[in-house]
Amino acid sequence: MSTAVQSHDPHPAVEPSYLVSKRGLMSWLVTVDHKRLGLMYLASVMFFFLIAGILAIALRTELFTPDQDFMSAQTYNQVFTLHGAIMVFLFIIPSVPAALGNFLLPLMLGAKDVAFPRLNLLSFYVYSVAAVFLIVAILTSGLDTGWTFYTPYSTSTGTAVITATTGVFIAGFSSILTGLNFVVTVHKMRAPGMNWNRMPLFVWAIYSTAVIQVLATPVLAITLLLLIIERSLGIGIFDPAMGGDPVLFQHFFWFYSHPAVYIMILPGFGIISEIITVHSRKHIFGYKAIALSSVAIAVISFVVWGHHLFVSGQSELAGVLFSFLTFAVGVPTAIKVFSWVATLYKGSIQYNTACWYGMAFLWTFTVGGLTGLPLSTLAIDVHLHDTYFVVAHFHYVMVGGTVVAFIGGLHHWWPKMTGKMFNETAGKIGCLLVFIGFNVTFMTQFFLGHQGMPRRYYAYLPEYQTMHQVSTIGSWILAAGLLWTLIYLLHSLFKGEKAPSNPWGGVTLEWATQSPPIEHNFHETPHVHGSPYDFPEIDKSAGGHH
Amino acid sequence: MSNEHAHAPAHDDDEHNPHLAHHFDTMGQQTASAKLGMWLFLATEILMFSGLFLAYFILRMLYPEMVLEAHEHLSKWAGGINTVVLLTSSYTMALGVRSIQLGDVKKLRLMLVLTILCGCIFMVVKYFEYSAKFEHGMLPGKYYSAHLHGYEIDGLPHIFFGVYFMMTGLHGIHVAIGLAIMLWMFVRAGRGEFGAKNYVAIENTGLYWHLVDLIWIFLFPLLYLVK
Numbered sequence: 001m002s003t004a005v006q007s008h009d010p011h012p013a014v015e016p017s018y019l020v021s022k023r024g025l026m027s028w029l030v031t032v033d034h035k036r037l038g039l040m041y042l043a044s045v046m047f048f049f050l051i052a053g054i055l056a057i058a059l060r061t062e063l064f065t066p067d068q069d070f071m072s073a074q075t076y077n078q079v080f081t082l083h084g085a086i087m088v089f090l091f092i093i094p095s096v097p098a099a100l101g102n103f104l105l106p107l108m109l110g111a112k113d114v115a116f117p118r119l120n121l122l123s124f125y126v127y128s129v130a131a132v133f134l135i136v137a138i139l140t141s142g143l144d145t146g147w148t149f150y151t152p153y154s155t156s157t158g159t160a161v162i163t164a165t166t167g168v169f170i171a172g173f174s175s176i177l178t179g180l181n182f183v184v185t186v187h188k189m190r191a192p193g194m195n196w197n198r199m200p201l202f203v204w205a206i207y208s209t210a211v212i213q214v215l216a217t218p219v220l221a222i223t224l225l226l227l228i229i230e231r232s233l234g235i236g237i238f239d240p241a242m243g244g245d246p247v248l249f250q251h252f253f254w255f256y257s258h259p260a261v262y263i264m265i266l267p268g269f270g271i272i273s274e275i276i277t278v279h280s281r282k283h284i285f286g287y288k289a290i291a292l293s294s295v296a297i298a299v300i301s302f303v304v305w306g307h308h309l310f311v312s313g314q315s316e317l318a319g320v321l322f323s324f325l326t327f328a329v330g331v332p333t334a335i336k337v338f339s340w341v342a343t344l345y346k347g348s349i350q351y352n353t354a355c356w357y358g359m360a361f362l363w364t365f366t367v368g369g370l371t372g373l374p375l376s377t378l379a380i381d382v383h384l385h386d387t388y389f390v391v392a393h394f395h396y397v398m399v400g401g402t403v404v405a406f407i408g409g410l411h412h413w414w415p416k417m418t419g420k421m422f423n424e425t426a427g428k429i430g431c432l433l434v435f436i437g438f439n440v441t442f443m444t445q446f447f448l449g450h451q452g453m454p455r456r457y458y459a460y461l462p463e464y465q466t467m468h469q470v471s472t473i474g475s476w477i478l479a480a481g482l483l484w485t486l487i488y489l490l491h492s493l494f495k496g497e498k499a500p501s502n503p504w505g506g507v508t509l510e511w512a513t514q515s516p517p518i519e520h521n522f523h524e525t526p527h528v529h530g531s532p533y534d535f536p537e538i539d540k541s542a543g544g545h546h
Numbered sequence: 547m548s549n550e551h552a553h554a555p556a557h558d559d560d561e562h563n564p565h566l567a568h569h570f571d572t573m574g575q576q577t578a579s580a581k582l583g584m585w586l587f588l589a590t591e592i593l594m595f596s597g598l599f600l601a602y603f604i605l606r607m608l609y610p611e612m613v614l615e616a617h618e619h620l621s622k623w624a625g626g627i628n629t630v631v632l633l634t635s636s637y638t639m640a641l642g643v644r645s646i647q648l649g650d651v652k653k654l655r656l657m658l659v660l661t662i663l664c665g666c667i668f669m670v671v672k673y674f675e676y677s678a679k680f681e682h683g684m685l686p687g688k689y690y691s692a693h694l695h696g697y698e699i700d701g702l703p704h705i706f707f708g709v710y711f712m713m714t715g716l717h718g719i720h721v722a723i724g725l726a727i728m729l730w731m732f733v734r735a736g737r738g739e740f741g742a743k744n745y746v747a748i749e750n751t752g753l754y755w756h757l758v759d760l761i762w763i764f765l766f767p768l769l770y771l772v773k
Contacts, residue, residue, distance in 0.1 A: 111569065112568065114569075115569075115583065117569060119583075180583055180586045180587060184579050184583045184586065188575055188579040189569075214590055215590075215593060216593075218590040219597050222594045222595070222596075226597070226598075226601070226712070229686075229708075233686050233688070234687035235686040235705065236687045236704060237601055237708060242688075242705060243608070243609065243701075243702035244705060248601070248604060520568075520569075
């Protein structure tokens, strides 16, 4: 059992932490403290993760047998749509940036708060209003278009498309406001001495994400507005009968939604960079390469949207270009993965729960990334398009990548956020269950998709049954792992040991203040003199894994 | 360790500036943040409108003759007057920003009133334009009924009017929001909240208003002056 390296807290807790500095419900509801807002986001995204997770389990359970079990085709359509829409717009997009990012960004920069604290609060309430719209859509007539809202179906179905898209439209503004706030924070709020080459890699990742949020989300806003107008006034812009073009909607939608995929994964990369270097007690390999590859991914992400339209009738030339550009994403991504592995090499690795998640990420994300290559190959994509292969690839990147990184980050910064230590053994059991459950669920789906199982079907041919059952059982293991994690983390809030200010021996600025931090983060403005990954000599007597 | 604690240097009179928020060290930092935030916001606005501009170009590429014929039914006079009015309002807005930089609150308030006046003229002209379109049945999509009012336009003119109303409508909403913001700035200026050293809110309002103007400068030729 590993015990953490404990460093001396330069300032014994004399001031109350941000959790107790002000009391009462109102002090939370109108707070402009980035740390409290981070926690409020965390609670919200976790709630929606739970809801959308329950929907996922319902889907997998329905698929246990080839025939209809307890869901009609229509119900199944609604359930997978809600699973996707809630996961994407209310969980993954805000998960790392709005929850962990809000909490950590000012701390890592040595600032007292984000640049616009009141805008930050507004952004939270905008998100809440968006959530209300989506919930109203669920409770009224549901939504059965898939999370992509493709026309012409979305303009003709009888379900609550307008309510739901209004919700997503509003959620977009929350995302824009958060992104704008973060970009300005990184530019203007860095502590004295922290130049761009001394910023933690998590900050680089959040910064790249924020740039995409600011530049891509407005296009989603206008797309959804056009869809709403199309549905209500019938302006015909996406309707071929009236002279419009349904493929135009796909172009519009993916111009946002492909960069949005990187909004979801880039912050995960940032977390992994922090976890790998801190828990291997070794300076990150290729700091600049990792930092700039985040920016490169952000740039390339804007010119690959056409790979979603390989079979939608776009020109062959466009297909070839988009295919080539999509391959190009592999380069900066591989630079990251190789740098992480090189960081681990000869490191003094402490096998903590957070580190386990980091290792799990390296496996699952790499599988997810590599399976993107066949999909970006034109000829192969014609076969694999709209099959379970795509479903598996997407989940390997989004769940195996982002969610695994998010949970790893949650463990890494849990002591800082809550001031409590969780049980390491419980953490490792949880990680193992999540890792096994995840791989069993989605590895199977690569084979299903390759054999031709189309996505979004509530019933299927009997020959697919065995693999569907394996996948469903895997989803139960995954759910058990996540529930287990929820339970011991909540338990630690009440029974956990008090956390030291720097349990893992990190050198970034958030570890320089007490756990949990005081309201204004630091007693004195920190001054930065070097890299955030220069670890002092490892103190063998203090711990590490033996 | 990379992060040693050192005593934060004391800043000049900024420490006591009532306009300095708790989380900033200096007024300079605060002002620069507000400006950068505004420029980013303007970028999001441009990207939002770019979707509509793209829709317009595709429409024009697909049906060049229909667009040419349909646009003849837009009033070049109304569009032209509104262009002049908005350009004038940008000028008065710029003068307002200049006034407050020199500490002249009274002149700022005058300029805000003039700008608001121009914005209102724009909206009134727009109202008459829209009314005419409604009367003639030149409406978006399935509500299009100009042929019943004796206007025969070949092709699919309803889609042109759909895009016309989307673009000018969204722009009109931005004008209305701009008017509300300027009114608010007028009230705040009256309470003495702005001065020669604290005018970033006015400057940002100006930036927003110039963007609204700029978008119109593109809308006018694209919609009214196709030929």
